[in-house]
């Protein structure tokens with residue numbers, strides 16, 4: 514499946530998504546935020562489309578950006594049609610909530626004509642009344658049943674360009690729902706723990722829930738929902754995917770926890786290097802270690818790294834020391850070596 518120029522599913526990468534927090538009709542602010550998200554590594558951006566003003570802004574937004582854009586729509590099929598007409602790359606709408614069949618048909622027909630996928634977004638907090646009555650409260654089975662209900666509507670209209678999400682703010686419930694969904698149907702899954710919280714607690718919660726799923730090979734796209742600047746969502750998503758080797762062309766940092774053998778100001782160096790590699794588009798492993806006693810050996814899998822020694826740093830590649838660098842030049846030299854490796858990777 515493709516969303517704009519981005520491939521979803523069928524490869525070993527998970528695609529990073531985030532959502533803007535600006536008013537979508539404010540084109541300037543929305544475009545500005547989308548650009549920041551893209552720069553941070555966001556591969557698909559979603560915008561809320563709560564009204565016609567927002568839907569009408571889509572062509573102007575699309576003109577200014579290159580990242581694929583998703584319209585988040587609830588109920589109103591006219592907004593979906595307007596968004597599709599305006600060049601949106603995907604819509605998030607639950608067909609069962611649109612209403613009359615002719616309205617659903619109109620949306621599906623338009624999406625089909627333009628080759629636009631539809632995401633069905635099941636949310637534990639807004640399950641259909643009859644499902645809630647059947648199960649008594651939101652359950653994983655109820656969430657999967659809801660997903661299958663919406664999928665059924667689209668399949669009946671011969672539409673299968675479908676992505677499904679089953680979000681819950683309860684981590685265990687979300688994990689169970691996604692696992693059951695992965696067993697119940699084969700459509701790509703968009704992962705998320707909804708309303709997960711602030712930067713710190715939301716990061717931990719999302720990493721716990723989504724990590725459990727990613728470890729099992731579940732998930733094609735991912736969004737970390739945080740009560741924070743959405744750029745932070747992208748940073749967290751990237752880091753999480755890196756941990757599973759699922760991020761496209763991302764550099765990773767290995768830093769030692771430090772101990773009594775430490776010889777350099779490791780924490781500030783690690784932070785500086787981490788920030789530096791955030792925008793490096795090559796799968797390089799960089800290591801920063803406090804001492805030379807165990808350091809290089811501990812980071813044998815790193816492509817490049819430094820280990821602190823008295824008044825200097827030892828530069829090493831794949832666990833072997835290649836040269837010494839005076840302490841004050843350590844960070845600068847390491848950055849140069851990282852650039853060299855990234856350049857080599859580009860020419861591979």
Ligand code: SF4
Nearest residue numbers: 769771772775803804
């Ligand atoms: Fe301690 Fe050196 Fe290992 Fe860092 S690399 S934890 S300073 S032994």
